[in-house]
Each structure stands twice: as C-alpha cells, then as structure tokens.
Amino acid sequence: MKRFFILVFVLFQIQLEAQVVSKDGKVEYSKVFEETDDFGADYLEKIEQSLPSVKETELRLQMLWDLGYYYHTRNLRKSLSVINQGLEEARMAESELWEGRMQVAQGAILLRMEQLVQAEEVLQSALEKLPESETWLLLTNLGYVQERRGDLGKAFELATQTLQLGEKYGERKAMAMAYSDISNLFWKQGKPEQGLEYGLKSLALFEERGIQDLDFDFTLHVTGNNLIALGRNEEALPYFQQSIRMGKQYGFYNNLSDTYIALTDLYVALGDFENAEISGKEALKYAELLQNEFMVVRSLLSLGKVKKEQGFYQDAITYLGRSIRTATEDFGDRYFLSLIYRELAEAYEGAGEISNSYQAFKRYHELDQSVFNAEADQRIAQLQTEMDVTQKEGIISLQEEALKRQNIIQIFTLLFTALMVFFLFFLYRVFVKRKKYSQLLEKQNREKEFLLKEIHHRVKNNLETISSLLALQTAQIENEELQDIMIESQNRVQSMGMIHQNLYQGENLAAIEMKNYFKNLGAFIIDSFDASARISLEVEMEPLELDVDRAIPIGLIVNELITNSLKYAFPDGRDGEILISLKKDQDHLYLKVADDGAGMKKNNPTLGTGFGTQLVALLTKQLDGKMTLSTQKGTELYFEFKTNKAA
Template sequence: MPTKNRTANFCSWGFWIQLITFMLINPVLAKGQGIRTLREVETAEIKLRRLGQTESKVDLWIDLGTYYLNLPGELKADLARAMQLREQAFALAGKIEYPKGIARSMVLKGSIIRESGDRILGAKIYEQAIAYASKMNLKDQLAAAYSAMGTLFGNEGADLEKKITYNKKSLALYRQAGNKLEEGNSLKNLGDYYNIQGQPAYAIKLMDTSLAVYKAIGFKELQGVYNNMCITNISLGNFSEALKYGLLAEKTADQLADTSLQRSSINNHLGLTYYYLRNDQKALDYWLKAKNIAERYKDPGYMQTIIANVATIYVRMKRFEEGIAELKELIKKYPPTDTQMKLRIPYILFNTYYDIEQYGKAEPYFKTLIKFHHDLPKDDPNQIYLYRSIIRKLIHEKQFLAAEGYLKEHEKQSIQQKNLLALSQLHRLWFDVDSALNKPWSAVAHYKTYKRLTDSIWNNEKSKQISGLEIEYQSEKKDKDIALLHQKNQLQQVRIGNEERVRYFFIGGLVIAALFVGLVYNRYRLKKRSNLILEQKQGEINTQNELLRKILGEKEWLLREIHHRVKNNLQIVISLLNTQSAYLDNEDALVAIRNSQNRMHAMSLIHQKLYQSDNLAEIDMNWYIKELVGYMIECFGTEKKIQFILDTEAIKLDVAQAVPLGLVLNEAISNAIKYAFPSGRKGNVKITFQTIESRTCRLSIADDGIGLPVGFDAGDTESLGMSLMTGLTDQLNGKIEMWNDNGLTLQVSFVQHKELLLETANLGH
C-alpha cells in the first residue's frame, strides 16, 4: 500500500471511534431515596410488618417493587415479585384514598409491563397514569409518568425526539414542584440524549446545570453526571476536560464503594479518553475492566459496545487477529439489535481488513455500509463515519473526483456537530485528494487547516493539563496506598506482638503439660490399683447378676403361664355359660349369660395379648380396641346395620387400667348395638381413644342413634351395665360423662399410671 494511503488509514482510526460516544449511555440514574441493597430490602421488610394501613406502607411497597424491577437480568421471578408489591400498594392506596400512592403504583405497573416486553400495554398504563396525575394535580408523579413514557422510545431519529420531548415536560414539572433531586436527574438525562443527537455543546450546558443542582442540595453520588460529562467532552474533542471528569467519576465511585454496572460505563469512557490521547495500553486496561464488570452483570448492551472497543484498540496496536476474534465473539454471543451497533461492526471489520490489505475480505462489509448510507437520513450523526469509509475506499481505488463530493458532505456534518477531531482528519484526507488531483494550492490550504485544528486539539497547555490531572489522580492514589501500607504495618506490628505472646504461652503450656503428665502418671498408678479391686468386685456382681437374670426369667415364665391359665379359665367359664344357656328358656337369663360372656371375652383378650407379647406389663389399646370391636360385631352380627369408626392412638396401659377400661368399652358398645338403633335402623358408632394432656387419656363412644330418653339420670338408673360402667370408672379414678348430641356420646377420662409413663420414657432413652 502507498505511504500516503498508510497515513490516511492510520488517521482514520482516531476518527471513526467517535461512534462509541453514541453507543453506551449510562442507564443508572442518580437517586436520592430508594432501596438499592439487600440490607435495605431486609430493613424495609421488617418495617413493613410494623406499619399499619398508612401512606408510608404504600410508599415502602412501591420502593420495594422498584428495587425488584431494577435488578439486573430482567428475570421473570423479579418482575413477578415487583408486580405483587405493586398490587398491594395500589389496593391499599385506593382503600385509604392516597392519590400520590395510586399514581406512583400506576407508573410502576407500566414499567413492569414494559420490562416484560409488552410496550404497547405499557404505554397505555403510562397514559392512564398521566391522565390521573393531571386530574389530581400531582406534579411530581406527572413528571415521573412523562419520564417513564420516554423510556418506551429508542435513541435514534424520531424516537429520540419523542424521548427528549417527554423528558423536557418532566423537567419543567420537577422545577415547578421544587424537586431539586429529580430536576438534576432530568437535566443529566437530557444531556445524554442531546449528546446522542449530535449536540454535545448543548449537552455540556445541561450537564453543568445538573451538576450545580446536585451540589446545591448536597447530593454525593455524582459519578453518573461526571461520567456523562466525560463522554460529552470527548464528543467535543475536549480531552483534558474528558479526562478530568472521567477521573472524578472513578474517584467518586471509589469513595462511595460503588460496585454497580455504572462502573463498567466509567471504565469504558476512561478507556475511550485514553484512546484519543494515544495511550493504547491504558485504554485497553480500562476497557478490559469494563468488560469484566459487564460480564458479571450479564448486560448484552454493554458487552456489545465494550467488545467492539477492545477490538478497536487491538487493531490500532496492530494485533489484528485478536481484534477480529473479539468481533467474531461479539457477533456470536451478543448479536447486535440496534442500528448503531449493526453499522459499527461492519465499519470496524472494513477498516481492519483495509489496514492489513485484505481488500477482498473488506468488500462484503463495505456493501453493508453503503446500504446503511442509502437507508439513513442525510443528517443522521452516523453518516459521518459512513462518509469516512466511502472516502477511504475511493482514495484506495484512485477515484479522487468522486471522493470530493463525499469530502464536502463530510465537512458539512463535522461543522454541524462541532467535531474538531473529525474536521482535522477530514482536511488531512482532502490534502491527499487534492495532491493526487494536482491542486497544490488547495492541498496546501487543507494541510494548513489540518495542522491548525490538530494544534488546537493537542496544544501544549492541554498536554500540561492532562499530565497534571494524571499526576494529581496518581498522587491521591499513592497517598491512599501509603495510608494503606501504614495500616498494614500497624497490623504487622500487632501480629508480631501476638506471635511473641503466643510463644510465651506455648513455653508456659509445655511446663504445665510436663506437670500434668506427672500428675497423670501418678493417678494412673493409683487407678490401676483401684481397677484390680474393682475387677474383683465386678466378678462378684456379675455372678449375682447372672443369678438375678435366671430368677427374672423364671418370674417372666411364671407370669406368662398365669396369663395363659387365666385366659384358659375365662374361656372355660365362657364355654360353661354357653352350655348353660342351651338349657334355659328365660330370655332375661339368656341375655344376662350373653352379657357375662362378652365381659369375660373382654378380659380374656387382655390376658391373651399379655401371654403372646414380650411385654408382660402393658397392653397396646389401639390393638385391643380393634380386636374387641371386631368380636362384638361378629357376636351381634351388626356389620350391615351399624358402621364402626375407630380413631385410636397407640396408648399403652397396664393390666389394672386395661381391664376396667375394656369392660366399660364392652358395656358401651353393647348398649349402642341394643338400644341406639331400634326397628332395624342403620347408623354409625365412632370410638375415639387419645391423650388430651401429658398424662390424661380419654375414651369416647359416640353414636348417631336415638340418644337417651328425656330426663334420663344415670345416677337414678338400676341398670347393671350403667352401674358397672360407673363402678369401673371409679376404679380408674376417672370421670364418666354422657350427653345427647345427634345421638348419645359417652366419654370416660382418667389419668394414666405414672409408673408406666416413667418406664416408657426410660425405654425411649
């Protein structure tokens, strides 16, 4: 490639990189009050539990909803939580007639819907919020609704105009309301938008005003506005000012321990400033820091811009393959979605391939740029970079006359944008074109203009300012480093002192350990002597224990045999009664014998269970009740007529309590079967046995039959069954109760024997 073209290509990189100024707009608005950390979320949730139905509760719900809305990543769970909080706020605000809360919750709903992807519905909600806030004369909330409406529009063309219009309305309302914080936010945002629109000079005025408003109210979080002033001064070619504000943004963020996504934007703009200052290594370092932060927050917009910047610096450092690799990663992982990035990637690739003289590979990207050139309006700020690419290709192909027309359009737009750097590079190219066309006087004039503009950008005074800023910033960092080293030195001295104390403690510990070992050895000898005596006594105890085990085994065998024989005797009595009933014709006598048989069987079941069980002391009443009910159903043949419902716990009783309780249950079931359901009536009997307190048990037999007669008194009855139940309950030291409740309910309450409870607890441990 000819030397002249080499020079032109080298100059082009400083020129087209200004496209970055339109790519990365800081999304983090300055905030005063609000919830931004997990600790603040926890505090707010505790406060919410204490608040009543008040306006403060509505505001706190909305603040929490805004926090979840603004969490990075736009996760569905976060948006759902934000909407839940918003609905609570809206409902309470309506209930207590709190117009401000209603308006704020409407704006929040629109923002949640917008973030979920439904911009049309979001716009409708914002319009409702605007109408309501206007009707209620809520200036702050109306301003917030206008500002939110502006977020629906992009950063290009007519969309950008609408965004600016809504934010102007918002600014005017905040000023009327005297809301200085939001006035500062609105001024800063408008400065962003005018810079994107290609009016950096006006953007600087807005940001200066914003900074003055912030400082007047003592607002400390100024890193956002400093960051925006940095990028806007880059657009104007004021690199010393850009560096000043970029370093101020970094310093303020450090002081406030800001770890948000905003740090990525600050690092990106500082990298861009150093790019223009031709300090490639610092530019790369800052851009790599910005990339790491953007990756941590998984923000595709930031990643697109920063990867493109990294690719740019690699190309200027002549690390072409690394630059191309970065762009391929960008296309694969973060496909561009807006016009500026769709334009920027082919722009970088076209210029990269021209730098390495691979013109064939550059051709497809040039065709893409030409298409953008025809599709975009002539006054679009991006045209300045497209003109540059076209001029570069025409010079390479020696179409110098054709290049003149693009040079004029390029000049016109550079003057409109007050872009001194672009203008200086343009006149350098014009010098090349005029030289090729044999226009020496015109070429000299363009070269003089190029030198004059370059000198105005890179004069000695500005170089001194830049050096001074860096020295000042580095000095502050060194002072901090010295203070940190001093603290580390103090910590080291403390650590050394601690180590000396530990050493003394260790030596003292060794002495104590030696004394302890001596004592232990002495105790060991005494213990060994004691163990010999204990072993002899233990032998005697073991012999006695063995004898006791044999006696205990014999006792258990005898008890088991007793239970077995009692059960057999009861069965014999039942059989004798059954035989006797065969010789009786008297119905009352037969009924009495049958009742006696049932009572005998109730007692027999207990002794049968004890004989068969390993535990000779207690009965599982859950099993016993099921067995007894089954026997009664079979005995009376009531399975089709009466339905028994059992709800019993696995409570264990000893024989002294199990026998009387079983007899009570037998009498109650017999009475229910005989008298509760006359004339073939069907019904239900529910038997419940449970522990109601720590030691109190309760047996309940409830039927849905005819119940007790009116005026029935259990104390006056001469019924044997009732007398038995009363006497058996007294034997249990319990209480028997009866009442009508859609049938008869009989309830027996008593206290379980303490000895059995203690034994069960010991077995459990």
C-alpha cells in the first residue's frame, strides 16, 4: 500500500501528508497503525491539517476517530474534544456503527482522565451498537476500568473474553492485546513468570502483524517489568530502550512516561541512582505534557522510591506526599495508590517516624484488600508491635493496657463468630544496616535478637490468653456440638502459639524444627480429647526446619487431621495409633498423616460441620499443594507442597 501511494505521488504529482493523499481533488486515506506505520511524530498534525478538505462522511469519521483516539497519547483534553466532534457528526449522519466506535474512543479517553464511572457508562452504551467482531477493543478498555478499580479478577475475565473474540474472528491485534493485558495483570499480582510468558506471546503476534503501534510499545514495557520482577535486569533493558525509541518516533507520551518509570525501578535495582533519578524526571516530564494525573502520580512515586533507596528519607516523603496530593481521594487505581502508601510507610520508618509509618501501612493494607497480600498484614502487625515495644515505661497506664487486651479479645471473638479463617501472623523482621564499626553492628544485632524473641514471647502469651478464654467459654456450653467447635478452635490457636514458643526458645529465629513441634502438638490435641491412654502418636521423620510461612499452615493442617482421627477413626473408645511424617526432597515437601482406625470412604458425606475439611483444602491451596486420600489401611492422607511457594 505504501509503495502504491509513492508511485501515485511520482506519476500524478500528488500532495502527500503522512498517510493522507490528495489526488485529482479526491482524498485517499490509509488508517493509521492498521494499514501503515510509515510516518513520524507529526502524523496527527498532518491528519488535522487535511481534515477540513475532506467532505465524504465515512472518511471524515474514520479520520476523526484516528485523530481523537491517538491524540490521547499526547493531550487528553484535545483528544476528548475531537472525539466529541466525531460523535456529533456520527449522530447527524444517523450512523449507529460510528456512534458506537466513537463511544469506544470516548470511553478510553475518559478512563485515562480518571473518570471511571463515566468511562464505563459510555463503553456499556457502545456495546449495544457494535457488531460482536468489533467489541474486542471495547472489552479491553472495560478491563482497564476494572484494573484501575483494583478488581484484577474482573479485568482478567475481560482480557480472556478479548482473547476468545480474537481467536474466533482471526484478529491478531485483539489476541496480542489480550496477551499483553494478561501479562500486565500477572505482573501486578506478583507472578512475573506467567507475566513474562504472556508478554512474549503478545510480542510475537505484534511482530507477525508488522505494525509498530501504541499497544506494541506498551507490551515491550510490560515484558521488561516482568523481567525486572524476576531479577533479570540486564535482559529487561533492551525492551525498555526499544519502547522509548518507538514512543519518541510516534509521540506516545503516556508510554514514554510508563517506560521511564520502569527504567527508574531498573536503575534502582542496579544501584545506579543517578540514572534512576534522570529517568524519574523524564517520566514526570512526559506525564505533565500529557496532563495525565495518573501518570504524574506514578512518576512522583518512582522519584520517591529513588530517594528512599538512597536513604534520603525526607526527600522521599516530599515526593510521595506530593504524589498522594495529586491523586486526591477520588483516585481510581487502588493498586498504585497502595504502592505509594507502602513506600511512604517505609520512608517514615527510615526517618524514625514510627507513628506516621504505622498509619501509612494501615492505609496501604486497606487499599490492598482486593488482592490478598500477607505482607501488608505482617508489616502492620510488626509496626504495631514495634510501637508498643519502643514506648517509654510508665506512659501507658494499667488501665490502657487492660483496654488494649480487651480490644484484642473482642477482635478475635468477632473473627471466630464470623467464621473468618485468616489470622494476623505476627512477624518481626530485623533490618540490619551496615555500620562502620563491627562492634557496633554486633551490639545492634544482639539488641534486635532480644527484641524479636520478646515479640514472639508476647505473641505466644496473647495466643495462650485467647486459648484460655476459649476453654473457659467451652466449659459453660452444654451443647456437645458447640463444645467440639470451641475445642477445635482452641487447638488451632494453640498450634500457632506453639510456633511462636519454639521461635523464642530456639536458637534459630527464622525457622521451626518440625519433628519436635509435631510431637508437642499431637500430645496436646490427644490430651485435649482425654485419649492419651488409648491413642499413641508416632512421628517418623528426621529433624527438619521450616520457615514460619510454611510451618503455620502445615501445623494447622496436621491439627485438623489429628482432630478428625480422634473424632471419627476410633469409635467406641478403641485403641489406635496416629502416624505423622514430613520429608523434603529437592523443591518439594511430602507430608503424611495416617491412622489405623475405621477408615474413611471417599464418597461418604462430610461428618460434622465440614469446616475442618474446608480449612485443610484452603491451606493446601495456599501452599500450592495437592492432597491424596488412601483408605486401604485405616485412613492415610498424603500432601505434596512446593518449597519455593510462600504461604
């Protein structure tokens, strides 16, 4: 097509402006980034200059759409003005198809102006006007709306629908964009391996298509992000460099800002803070040229991260505070807003402002609830504990301490009443800074080790208090079924308390020796059922240490299975034996819990409330594991977990 236009230019002395060709008074036009990408950054100005001479309705609407849609990469307000003109002309021409197309572009622009509600309304309206074969771009932008709101599950669903439409109609651009969006969503969920896989699939389709466009540029940036998350920083750099070349060639200010933000993170990871700050300021420059508050917020976030990593905490707080003020309370993207508060909390912590750090982490946790993130819970618990430990003696009266304990009891009572299964896992991480003198470093390490043991001791004591309260409450309940539920809840709390007891009593503050833990846990549960005289426990395994993130869920699984054996495997008070073993083989853990009791049938209905069975299934899934049941001799349950999967 491009060679044809050049030939026409030579033979007929035509006027050529980018992809707009005037020949004998008639305008011929090649759609940008569909039929051609052979133009420079001034292509929008060329279309705008040619538009007044175009009278044919269909051609005018196509040019207005291209002009308005691609102007959103540079000037959102102008882009919206052009699309509104196109929408008005489409309605005057009574073209429902072009009205729907213009609304898709209008929704995309409103989305980038952070007007999420209006964007969704416009896109839903357009859905009724377009044939199914053209709805993939609409669904893509609906996915972006959900992503900005923090509903990554819904965004993933819409990306999948886009992929299915692309496959159905053979539209490679739709498939490439769907893979690109899925790659970005996996990156946001902290799954860069899957993100890289889909990013490379998307790039392959874009290269087959042979057109460099806005979404090809964005996918280069997303693929680089996933490589950074995998620690493959040197491999990520060429993707960002190609993205920047493409963005500058076509004037994609939003992608340039995005890519410079990613480059900032890359240079920070490489320890090159000078180039990191330069990239952050370039990101902010293009964001301000675009007048896009979303990109300004993220650019300021990247500059705040640079200063925080350099140890310039007050500078970091200034940038991050400015980012939050720019976002305002109506900022739609909870994912990036949560990142700002996380960075701000760490900057406050570095500056020694523990109270402000706690408040920032609390806000981060609230924003991050839509995607489960144990780190937020752990950090909030850590900072709360740190504040309690560092306060001067005598400031908090006995009455305030009693009130605090009462509040904790009320919180846990509410959680158990609502049958919530997630607890806050208290974990304190000691950050060791390099100091000039080794003696000072050793002294700090000893102080922090003592503090960490004290925290685990306090957590264990609090859990024992909760366990005792549950025991007192159980004694007042006459209903046997409710008593069983309370006893099981008490055992679950006790199993977590034993973890923290082992941590502060042992030499290794980061890991639990599981053989001794299983023995103590099993003895406690058997004793709680008054079955010590008739049920024996065997723990057949070598000493094995696990980190807390795996030890707690595995302990809860074993707790549930021992409880089930005691309740159902030995009817009529018969004697029996329970066997536990845990082995590690390369990158897998193998857990076995068996009894020689009556046996459980695979198809039998669940006995009791079924809560224990649901809890075991949930914890197994959390550990990325699988469970196998065998009933040949009593009941044997086998579990296989990946050791590189954090709980």
